[in-house]
Amino acid sequence: YSRVDPEVKNHGELRVGYVYSKELIDACNDLPRIAGRAGVVHSLIETLGLLADVITISPRKGKEEEIQRFHSTDFIEFLHRINSVSDEEKVNTEEAELYGLSYDCPVQEGIYDCAALVAGATLTAAEALCEGICDVAINWCGGWHHAQRSSASGFCYINDIVLGILKLRETFSRIVYVDLDLHHGDGVEDAFSTTPHVLTLSLHKYSPGFFPGTGAASDVGLRRGKFYSVNIPLMDGIRDAQYYAVFKRVMSSVCTVYQPQAIVCQCGADGLAGDPMGAFNLTEVSYSDCLHHILDLKLPTLVLGGGGYSYSNTARCWAHLTAVAVGRKLPQEVPDHRYYMDYSPDFEMNIQAGNRPDLNKDEELMDICSRVAGDSELLS
Ligand SMILES: CN(c1ccc(C(=O)NO)cc1)S(=O)(=O)c1ccc(-c2ccccn2)s1
Numbered sequence: 576y577s578r579v580d581p582e583v584k585n586h587g588e589l590r591v592g593y594v595y596s597k598e599l600i601d602a603c604n605d606l607p608r609i610a611g612r613a614g615v616v617h618s619l620i621e622t623l624g625l626l627a628d629v630i631t632i633s634p635r636k637g638k639e640e641e642i643q644r645f646h647s648t649d650f651i652e653f654l655h656r657i658n659s660v661s662d663e664e665k666v667n668t669e670e671a672e673l674y675g676l677s678y679d680c681p682v683q684e685g686i687y688d689c690a691a692l693v694a695g696a697t698l699t700a701a702e703a704l705c706e707g708i709c710d711v712a713i714n715w716c717g718g719w720h721h722a723q724r725s726s727a728s729g730f731c732y733i734n735d736i737v738l739g740i741l742k743l744r745e746t747f748s749r750i751v752y753v754d755l756d757l758h759h760g761d762g763v764e765d766a767f768s769t770t771p772h773v774l775t776l777s778l779h780k781y782s783p784g785f786f787p788g789t790g791a792a793s794d795v796g797l798r799r800g801k802f803y804s805v806n807i808p809l810m811d812g813i814r815d816a817q818y819y820a821v822f823k824r825v826m827s828s829v830c831t832v833y834q835p836q837a838i839v840c841q842c843g844a845d846g847l848a849g850d851p852m853g854a855f856n857l858t859e860v861s862y863s864d865c866l867h868h869i870l871d872l873k874l875p876t877l878v879l880g881g882g883g884y885s886y887s888n889t890a891r892c893w894a895h896l897t898a899v900a901v902g903r904k905l906p907q908e909v910p911d912h913r914y915y916m917d918y919s920p921d922f923e924m925n926i927q928a929g930n931r932p933d934l935n936k937d938e939e940l941m942d943i944c945s946r947v948a949g950d951s952e953l954l955s
């Protein structure tokens with residue numbers, strides 16, 4: 576296919592860093608709840624020839640003292656201790672519960688090593704942006720937005736995003752964090768809810784009993800960070816056009832006033848139609864439109880993964896986002912490769928929009944956008 580296709584908005588001139596190593600992929604392949612996903616994603620990106628258009632960057636492992644720039648010492652020491660436990664029965668369950676190790680964050684051998692490698696990959700990506708090595712830095716193994724200072728949560732053990740933002744803060748004073756995952760980016764919002772130096776914007780499903788339960792429109796941040804936390808609560812069934820219209824309106828009003836110097840975007844793919852979470856009806860089109868909008872700001876941009884439990888759809892989506900960043904057009908068909916059979920029955924690169932009923936009302940969404948636009952005026 577052509578290097579840059581006229582109909583694809585040309586981002587061909589961006590220098591795109593892609594952080595990966597065999598060690599990182601192998602470690603992420605062992606993560607509970609997404610076992611094997613990292614390999615499926617990377618293999619499709621590689622088979623599409625996209626590695627020829629990126630600067631591949633080998634990640635380092637996150638050092639303990641830099642992980643403790645966010646996480647508490649006792650929590651990290653606990654993760655270190657269970658790292659070498661092969662028989663989880665030996666772990667004191669009371670202490671495990673205290674640190675959020677439970678059904679959705681099981682005790683697992685080597686979990687610290689894996690989480691520290693993922694954190695190191697996001698730190699490596701952030702450093703590449705700070706040093707001007709690239710304009711966009713991608714780590715599809717990152718994006719673990721629920722992890723809190725002293726506890727694991729929602730499949731997340733170490734919050735690589737918070738660590739990446741702290742690294743970017745050494746160079747940039749105003750950073751916008753965008754969370755496109757189906758779930759509220761609570762761990763990142765909590766970490767920066769009282770500071771105006773990081774504005775967090777999360778679009779997510781918000782419904783009684785739906786994890787994590789936070790992220791109401793009224794959640795706007797605290798003290799000096801008031802109005803620097805922006806939440807867009809959504810209902811089941813939202814489709815591409817509506818989702819992107821809301822994103823564009825909110826992101827435009829926030830960035831016009833806030834004037835960010837860098838962007839971090841978590842692209843959790845569990846909002847896609849066909850994801851086992853069974854909530855939104857999105858396809859790669861709205862995720863791509865959101866990333867196009869972000870890249871058009873021409874700011875250093877850190878792009879991360881997150882949720883996504885249909886591995887083939889997650890791989891399709893993140894391959895499209897990688898192609899958007901490098902300005903490449905993708906083929907209609909999935910090329911033959913090791914995981915080709917995962918893409919049956921259609922073997923197409925595009926994701927079919929679902930037809931779950933859309934519970935979102937246009938007037939309600941526009942109300943939320945108007946209120947956010949109003950709040951944005953209050954950003955100093
Ligand atoms: C722990 N939970 C999370 C937390 C975070 C996420 C996430 O993707 N965050 O971005 C997903 C589920 S949870 O309680 O809602 C669930 C656990 C397992 C779930 C599941 C499993 C299979 C099919 C549908 N849902 S939901």
Ligand SMILES: [Zn+2]
Binds near residue numbers: 756843845881882883
């Ligand atoms: Zn999610």
